[in-house]
Amino acid sequence: MSFVAWSVVLLVASGVFGALFRGRASLADAVFRAGTLVAAIVGSVPAVRVLRGTPVPDVTLPAPVPGGAWAFGLDAVSAVFLLAILWAGAAAAWSGVAALRGHVAPAAARVSHAFVGALLAAMVAVVTARAAVPFLIAWETMALASYATIVLDHASADVRRAGMLYLVATHVGTLALFELFAVWGAGAGDLTFASLAAHPPGGIARGAALVAALVGFGMKAGMVPLHFWLPEAHAAAPSHVSAILSGVVIKMGVYGLVRVTVLQGAPPAWWGWTLLAAGVASGVLGVVWALAQHDVKRLLAFHSVENVGIILLGLGAGALGVTYAHPAVAVLGFAAAALHTLNHALFKALLFLGAGGVAHAAGTRELDRLGAAARAMPVTAGAFLVGAAAIVGLPPLNGFLSEWLTARALLHAGLSTGSLRLAVLAVAVLGLIGALALACFAKVVGTVFLGRSRDPAARAAHESGIGETLPLVALTAACAGIGLAPAVVLPAILRMGAGAAGVSLGAIWAGGVDPATAPMGLFVAVVAGLGGIVWASRALLRTRAARGAHETWGCGYAMAGARAQYTASSFAAPVLASYGRVAGVHAHRTAAAFATHAGDPVLDACVTPAWHAVERVARSMRPLQRGRVWLYLMYLVAALGATLGYLLLAGRAA
Amino acid sequence: MQTTAELLLLLVVLTDLAVLGTSRLRTCIRAVAAQGLLLGLLPLALASQVTVHVAGLAAGTVLVKAVVLPWFLLWAIREAAVRREVEPVVGFIASLLLGALALALAFAISGRLPASDVREPVLIPAALATVMMGLIVLTTRRKALTQVVGYLMLENGIYLFGLTQTESVPFLLEVGVLLDIFAGVFIMGIVVFHINREFDSLDSARLSELKD
Numbered sequence: 001m002s003f004v005a006w007s008v009v010l011l012v013a014s015g016v017f018g019a020l021f022r023g024r025a026s027l028a029d030a031v032f033r034a035g036t037l038v039a040a041i042v043g044s045v046p047a048v049r050v051l052r053g054t055p056v057p058d059v060t061l062p063a064p065v066p067g068g069a070w071a072f073g074l075d076a077v078s079a080v081f082l083l084a085i086l087w088a089g090a091a092a093a094w095s096g097v098a099a100l101r102g103h104v105a106p107a108a109a110r111v112s113h114a115f116v117g118a119l120l121a122a123m124v125a126v127v128t129a130r131a132a133v134p135f136l137i138a139w140e141t142m143a144l145a146s147y148a149t150i151v152l153d154h155a156s157a158d159v160r161r162a163g164m165l166y167l168v169a170t171h172v173g174t175l176a177l178f179e180l181f182a183v184w185g186a187g188a189g190d191l192t193f194a195s196l197a198a199h200p201p202g203g204i205a206r207g208a209a210l211v212a213a214l215v216g217f218g219m220k221a222g223m224v225p226l227h228f229w230l231p232e233a234h235a236a237a238p239s240h241v242s243a244i245l246s247g248v249v250i251k252m253g254v255y256g257l258v259r260v261t262v263l264q265g266a267p268p269a270w271w272g273w274t275l276l277a278a279g280v281a282s283g284v285l286g287v288v289w290a291l292a293q294h295d296v297k298r299l300l301a302f303h304s305v306e307n308v309g310i311i312l313l314g315l316g317a318g319a320l321g322v323t324y325a326h327p328a329v330a331v332l333g334f335a336a337a338a339l340h341t342l343n344h345a346l347f348k349a350l351l352f353l354g355a356g357g358v359a360h361a362a363g364t365r366e367l368d369r370l371g372a373a374a375r376a377m378p379v380t381a382g383a384f385l386v387g388a389a390a391i392v393g394l395p396p397l398n399g400f401l402s403e404w405l406t407a408r409a410l411l412h413a414g415l416s417t418g419s420l421r422l423a424v425l426a427v428a429v430l431g432l433i434g435a436l437a438l439a440c441f442a443k444v445v446g447t448v449f450l451g452r453s454r455d456p457a458a459r460a461a462h463e464s465g466i467g468e469t470l471p472l473v474a475l476t477a478a479c480a481g482i483g484l485a486p487a488v489v490l491p492a493i494l495r496m497g498a499g500a501a502g503v504s505l506g507a508i509w510a511g512g513v514d515p516a517t518a519p520m521g522l523f524v525a526v527v528a529g530l531g532g533i534v535w536a537s538r539a540l541l542r543t544r545a546a547r548g549a550h551e552t553w554g555c556g557y558a559m560a561g562a563r564a565q566y567t568a569s570s571f572a573a574p575v576l577a578s579y580g581r582v583a584g585v586h587a588h589r590t591a592a593a594f595a596t597h598a599g600d601p602v603l604d605a606c607v608t609p610a611w612h613a614v615e616r617v618a619r620s621m622r623p624l625q626r627g628r629v630w631l632y633l634m635y636l637v638a639a640l641g642a643t644l645g646y647l648l649l650a651g652r653a654a
Numbered sequence: 655m656q657t658t659a660e661l662l663l664l665l666v667v668l669t670d671l672a673v674l675g676t677s678r679l680r681t682c683i684r685a686v687a688a689q690g691l692l693l694g695l696l697p698l699a700l701a702s703q704v705t706v707h708v709a710g711l712a713a714g715t716v717l718v719k720a721v722v723l724p725w726f727l728l729w730a731i732r733e734a735a736v737r738r739e740v741e742p743v744v745g746f747i748a749s750l751l752l753g754a755l756a757l758a759l760a761f762a763i764s765g766r767l768p769a770s771d772v773r774e775p776v777l778i779p780a781a782l783a784t785v786m787m788g789l790i791v792l793t794t795r796r797k798a799l800t801q802v803v804g805y806l807m808l809e810n811g812i813y814l815f816g817l818t819q820t821e822s823v824p825f826l827l828e829v830g831v832l833l834d835i836f837a838g839v840f841i842m843g844i845v846v847f848h849i850n851r852e853f854d855s856l857d858s859a860r861l862s863e864l865k866d
Contacts, residue, residue, distance in 0.1 A: 039727045327743060629801065 001059040007043030008121045015117025018110040019279035036093040040086035046077035068190025071130035080338045081127040084345035088247040089120040091471040096240030098467025119145035132181040132191035134313040143170040150237040163234035167212040169229035177214030183209040213260045221253025224282040228401040228603040234301035239356020246304040247349040276316030282310025292492035292598040317409040324420040335497030336405035345400040347390040350475035354384035361461035367568040376461040383472040388441040396524040398482035447568040486520040659699040663780040670787040674753040690719025744794040756786035785811030
């Protein structure tokens, strides 16, 4: 645990040093980069050790406040999340240093870096806390630090609005978490996770606690319909911050759901089914809404909703496996959820950083104004393509591995007897999500990187500097590495799943369950080999064939200008048409013009009207605020009198 | 001894009513100073034997409540050049009636309190009445200075409560109360000073310009 503590200290100290240091900017930046990298290496040591099966002793500090001791620990579940935080965080921090240099005032950039360091440190504390009080403190620190990083460009009204939406949403979630721990802790001696696990609430209290967990953690995870803050915040934040938000911050919600599932021992059946249903809704709606987007960062943000849906499918399967005493489903489900979390952190960070580089270079995030970026930015384009293939779940990349595990868990559920069998229907949803995601990334890669440049300003685009391409290459290597080495990754992740499900792996192997790992290495090798052969033969053919220069989206009409290219919206339109109003696309048609606007149905139809209603109620209470001291004192006296009166009456009744 | 203590407590309540009934700030401050003096004498009257501890408490209380704070407040009204409380939220006669009501309420409530003091039955009603009248002054007067006076009365009431515990809890409690008053008056004094400087007025209702 001391390694983890050092990692936290390094993250905070390297950021704060930059914010306070008044000397050369390059030195402060170098310190921050080195700090995040060393923190990632130092923090990975215990995480890898735990994942290889060696437990790390817990640390218990005497509590400075009520609520039991402040316990910190690192189990395999925490270790997976810790790796995601540290490495996706380090990559984003490295890229962020380069991205902000020259675009933001140096002092503001350094303060932003300091908040990034604090954000990463807070998340490390969230996943290692083993008591409610330090957990909530770390949770709130994380929420505030991410707010500070989101509103870097606070001169823009859109950014301020997105920041406010995020702040409101995250605090509603935190409120729900307070309720969760208050209800759960009422029956336990103190608020350490150990005593919470020993005294799970029963009856209505359990229902209230679990609903609060679903709201609090679901809000952070971006689970439909609580995702409404997510696209706004991700689009408003600087790209490296979006990478952290999408890659790891929303995963803290997933972590919370995993922790709650594990802590309650045998969860009730409705908990698993609710997670599964939320996974289906988030997965399908997330990708449909992503298809409709015109803004590349909003599109990626909706893909985060989709991927959280896939994670929830795995987690739901895991919870159901525990409930219905089907250890194979439980182990595979938890393992799938954890691995997809790690994978999504890597490829979503990669995609956001790549998209950020393109948006920086071209000066716009509008899909229909970008184009031909592959020519100007080959490294970014290559990395983005790999990230897109990974997020879609194509072999032999890491996304395929975790989606395969998810499918395995659901298929195993289908092999069982009883109502657990129904879970197999989610496999069809998983397939639908994959197909829609493929369509969506075909749209993104096609319009952003291929074709001709649609905007004169974008033509001046050039490759990002080494500071931004290096993290991209590292993340690409990580995505490919996990995908190509399932023999290394899967045993560790399955052991983690077994720990979460509370069963031993040997029992499952002995039960005749195919471990799903043995054929994977072979399968990946075959796919990689086939891909290599196709690539080589294509290269061979190209040297022989005469080369002609044609426009990718020319549609047979050679004279078409850049603006007449097939647009992203048109590409997505046929798919979206079958989803009707659910897709949230509003068309504005006049005699001379046609435009579409992609909104968020939940935000536009539910949250905004509800917000206005709250505002109206709040305004009707305005007259209470008169600005007179004596009146406020009257309020205090009245409140005190009411409280005393209540106590008097309650005392009489008792 | 009991009769002396009862007499002192009666006088404390009378000073409360004096603050409620007058519009002259100088009189208000003098009444609070008198109250401080009475409070300082009370430990002597209540104690079965006068120890160094009790004497020290009495001396400290007299010094702070009857000398330093009133002097400070008088200096403040001289600096700010205010004399009278004009247009209180509740009139002076009505405040007196409210004060009488509070006194009756205090006696009614204190009979039911579990911690009624056996040594001196009037102590707790007097404490309650002082707290309530302090609240009345705080909530019905507009001048920042009168509100300081109300705050002091409130603290004096709490001090009276503390006197019931002098035997069981050492005088840490009283020191706490004295420090509390010091802090309160310093803050309010600074507020008074600033209000006077920035707004040319000591009317706390004018603070409403600061709302939002």
